[in-house]
Amino acid sequence: MDAQVLRPNCSDVIESIRNRLGLPPRRKHDLTSAIKRFCRLTGRKPCDVVADPDQLSRELAKLPRVGLSDGSHRNLKSLFRQAMIKGGVVAVPRRSGALMSLEWQQLLTTIEGAEKYRFSALARYCSERDIRPGEVDQGIIEQYRQDLSNRPLYRRSRAVGDTIRAWNRLRRTPAGSHLQELRNQKCQSHLALPPGAFPLSFQQDLDAYLESLKGADLFGERGRRAVSPDTIITQRRYILSLASALAETGRDAASITSLSDLVAPQAARAALIVIYRRLGERKTGHLHNLSHLLFYLGKHRAQLPDDQLAELRGLRRNCNPRLAGMSETNRRRLKQFDDRINVATLLGSPERFMAEALRRDRGGREEAVLAQTAVAIQMLLAAPLRVRTLVSLQRDEHIVRSRPGPRAVVNLMIPPELVKNRTTLEFVLPPRVVKLLDLYWERFRPRLVSGPGSWLYPGRNGPKNRTSMGTQISETIYDATGLRMHPHLFRHFAAYMILRRNPGDYETVRVLLGHRSIETTVKFYCGMEQAAAFARYDEIIAAHLAEEKNDG
DSSP: OOHHHHSOBHHHHHHHHHTOTTOOHHHHHHHHHHHHHHHHHTTOOGGGSBOOHHHHHHHHHTOOOTTOOHHHHHHHHHHHHHHHHHTTSOOSOSSOOOOOOHHHHHHHTTOOTHHHHHHHHHHHHHHHTTOOGGGOOHHHHHHHHHHHTTSSSOOHHHHHHHHHHHHHHHHTSGGGTTSOOOOOOOSGGGOOOOGGGSOHHHHHHHHHHHHHHTTOSTTSTTTTOOOOHHHHHHHHHHHHHHHHHHHHTTOOGGGOOSHHHHHSHHHHHHHHHHHHHHTTSOOOHHHHHHHHHHHHIIIIISOOOHHHHHHHHHHHHHHOOOOOSSOHHHHHHHGGGGSHHHHHHHHHHHHHHHHHHHHHOSSOHHHHHHHHHHHHHHHHHHSOOOHHHHHTOBHHHHEEESSSSTTOOEEEEEOGGGSTTOOOEEEEOOHHHHHHHHHIIIIIGGGTOOSSSOBSSEETTEEOOHHHHHHHHHHHHHHHHOOOOOTTHHHHHHHHHHHHHSTTOHHHHHHHHTOSOHHHHHHHHTTTTHHHHHHHHHHHHHHHHHHHHHHO
16 A cells, blocks of 8 residues: 555644643644644645645645744644654654753853754754764764654754855854864765865966966956856856866876866866766756866866867767756746736735734844845846845935935945946936835844845855845745745846737847846746737637627
8 A cells, every 4th residue: 555645644644742741731823833834834624734744844834824923834734744753653753852962052152042043953962962062074964964854843954064165264263263164065076175185286276277367467367357255156057066076086186286287188077977876967057167267277277288178069969958048947936927917926026025024023123134035036136136136226326316316316236346248237226226225224134244245135244145145035035925936037027028019029138137148038038928928819810700700
């Protein structure tokens, strides 16, 4: 018999909790109510929800926040997890009850706020196994991740990732100077050894190449145009990933003395095969980017002979996934906006989020983050920027007002260095954007500032991290509306709305999105007018049928 049939459903869990001895009536009521509310938010009856811990864990992570405050949403999820424990679905409680060793306790006394919470689970885990803080290495943290994966209804990847980031921040303080550096190896295709694992000559060659990308030397390799800081970070990660993949084949890392060793055709092939296997033997855009970088380094850095360049060109050709334009995932996500109600929901969300922040405002950080999200979404709807550009905006540099006062014309002016294709972008911000921006700046932004600067979206020591901003926007929209959006999808949404109203108007899309070439715009968005074409054809058929009926 299928094991799925044997699993209880949420109705069974409710009955189990009601019949449990020794549980106070009030506690029973809270736990069963949490199950019922979870089922309502997911649009099902308790009897239709199978109590499968893994499936429930995935659903709980994406549970909509319709009509719930942040606190109520967190309480609901916590009560639901406890209900699964009390109902016998999950046999192991979330938190370890192990006592924390003295050394871990002393380390935690140097940490404040949320950072201490992120460490507590790891501290108990290690105390239980007699592991001291200075002994925690990559192997231990990966075993910790693996052990958590066996605990259902737990946000494993994010919990471990948060712990690793907090750990590495602690290493930069005197109290944590003795700790070993940890890496978040969630993304297998990006696994990389630290630079120190390779010879000094390789590190120097890598640094010299990255320095050349900055374009500081007028007559150098890229003297005419510098690449963006993000590109430099990405290329550094790619090169270390390729070098580490080559070392994984069995080659001694000490023998990789320069970038020339990495781009030799046989070495390049071996490294790409390792990463190809990590990707599940799939040709992806990431694999193609790595092969392209190898070819570029071979041609411009190592200056390989023509026959070896031909081999690298062949590797690049073989790694090409032959993908053109928008990904299938993004095309599917845009289909949710075939429904006019979903369009209205997204367009109205910034005003609703700001109203919610004002309603709940008690002078805290949580309300300020919600207001910040409202402004970011309103900005993306008016000016569909890439998220890197969005988080780089500063009021003093990029917001230009024609004069003081609420009726001023407000321009958003973005210089080429903040734009992917190095073109200047200028937008006139609509009053609805300016209204939210001014309110956020005066009332909420001061709570988020930790240093000097006029960043619109401040983070620690400068602008907010673009990954954090992306997650903040996506989760807020999904929790409140059920719509799946990420910052870059706002660009596709803008093109979709224009082409649905004006089929074939690629030039407007090109100008709005800042594409240099109309071919890029057509490649990405050709076919979006198909629904409008079908609608026009249907109108023609309907008119023809009406004429036939009248003639008859």
